[in-house]
Amino acid sequence: MSRDDWTPGTRAVHAGLPDPERGEPFLPGPTFAGPFHLPGDPEGAAYIYGRYGNPTWSRYEAALGELEGGPAVAFASGMAALTAVLYALAGDDQPAPVVVPEDGYFMTRRVAARMGSARGVEVRLVPTDTDAIVAALDGARLAIVETPSNPGLDTCDIAAVAEAARAAGAALAVDNTLATPLRQRPLELGADLSVSAGTKALTGHADLLIGHVAARDPAHAEALGAWRRQTGSIPGPFEAWLAHRSLATLGVRLERQEANARVLVDVLRGRDDVADVRHPGVAGVIGFDARGRDRCQAFLAACELVIEATSFGGVQTTAERRARWEGDAVPEGWIRLSPGVEDPADVCADVADALDATR
Numbered sequence: 001m002s003r004d005d006w007t008p009g010t011r012a013v014h015a016g017l018p019d020p021e022r023g024e025p026f027l028p029g030p031t032f033a034g035p036f037h038l039p040g041d042p043e044g045a046a047y048i049y050g051r052y053g054n055p056t057w058s059r060y061e062a063a064l065g066e067l068e069g070g071p072a073v074a075f076a077s078g079m080a081a082l083t084a085v086l087y088a089l090a091g092d093d094q095p096a097p098v099v100v101p102e103d104g105y106f107m108t109r110r111v112a113a114r115m116g117s118a119r120g121v122e123v124r125l126v127p128t129d130t131d132a133i134v135a136a137l138d139g140a141r142l143a144i145v146e147t148p149s150n151p152g153l154d155t156c157d158i159a160a161v162a163e164a165a166r167a168a169g170a171a172l173a174v175d176n177t178l179a180t181p182l183r184q185r186p187l188e189l190g191a192d193l194s195v196s197a198g199t200k201a202l203t204g205h206a207d208l209l210i211g212h213v214a215a216r217d218p219a220h221a222e223a224l225g226a227w228r229r230q231t232g233s234i235p236g237p238f239e240a241w242l243a244h245r246s247l248a249t250l251g252v253r254l255e256r257q258e259a260n261a262r263v264l265v266d267v268l269r270g271r272d273d274v275a276d277v278r279h280p281g282v283a284g285v286i287g288f289d290a291r292g293r294d295r296c297q298a299f300l301a302a303c304e305l306v307i308e309a310t311s312f313g314g315v316q317t318t319a320e321r322r323a324r325w326e327g328d329a330v331p332e333g334w335i336r337l338s339p340g341v342e343d344p345a346d347v348c349a350d351v352a353d354a355l356d357a358t359r
């Protein structure tokens with residue numbers, strides 16, 4: 001069977017592994033290096049210095065490229081990746097509007113505002129809604145959309161936005177953190193860039209921060225690589241290696257997280273003491289209104305299995321009251337819950353018991 005025919009889940013298990021060599025491991029361990037041996041003329045050297053490149057990132061990026069369908073550049077975190085997109089593609093001395101989500105990850109808006117005010121760039125804040133995004137593209141140079149959005153879990157039609165962006169002459173970047181390239185491939189849908197916080201479901205063990213951007217146009221990947229080389233927003237080799245190792249289980253983790261999300265949604269929709277239960281269908285994350293700040297906090301404190309923590313997409317089920325942070329327009333009792341890979345019966349029982357105890 002040809003590698004091209006593999007499903008995305010199978011591809012994730014093998015992605016980026018070097019050609020087999022007798023006596024060598026499947027995935028070589030991390031290479032820790034500042035400078036590399038470099039006698040004479042540096043021309044043509046594969047590795048020069050740890051801010052320029054590292055074989056452990058190269059393998060991780062090759063894996064991401066296979067999953068995303070375009071060359072990938074890894075960064076120190078999801079925000080390092082988004083900052084690179086904003087500054088490398090729209091932060092030069094030709095100020096033209098950028099479109100960013102009004103209801104997406106709040107730090108993206110903050111960095112866009114900082115870049116915009118420093119460079120005289122107009123920043124258009126738009127809700128995650130296909131028509132609203134399309135209407136904001138006129139004259140824009142770059143649009144960032146986030147679908148499903150975090151924390152509201154709203155979605156937009158990437159293919160429709162991509163077509164409109166192309167007509168308007170704007171580059172389209174999709175923050176694909178929630179869905180991961182196993183559930184949604186923005187480049188195939190016509191986007192120019194696919195950005196992710198690998199910190200979340202992509203690596204899924206709540207033990208590292210990493211990010212990446214995959215590009216349709218190799219010139220964009222070049223520009224992002226140059227930004228990383230200059231600013232030093234590089235992933236550590238150990239993080240890149242852990243992230244690569246974690247990709248192999250992405251398919252099975254997502255299947256269990258999604259199955260747990262579906263049964264939890266059934267439990268929650270069957271209750272009259274929570275409202276507005278949301279699940280975007282891809283990935284595991286769900287949202288619901290636990291009716292007020294106090295109830296929400298009491299519920300979280302009553303959980304035994306569900307860990308109260310920010311972030312999502314990990315193997316342990318986590319939840320938080322999102323309004324405890326500034327920056328998101330969500331109800332006081334809004335809970336973002338990220339199902340882990342525990343037994344569904346245990347997760348459901350924990351949530352139901354904690355809701356009953358705090359009803």
Ligand SMILES: *Cc1c(COP(=O)(O)O)cnc(C)c1O
Binds near residue numbers: 080177197209211
């Ligand atoms: C968490 C997150 C980010 C930022 O990622 P970090 O790795 O924490 O910097 C960006 N976008 C979305 C949608 C996120 O959920």
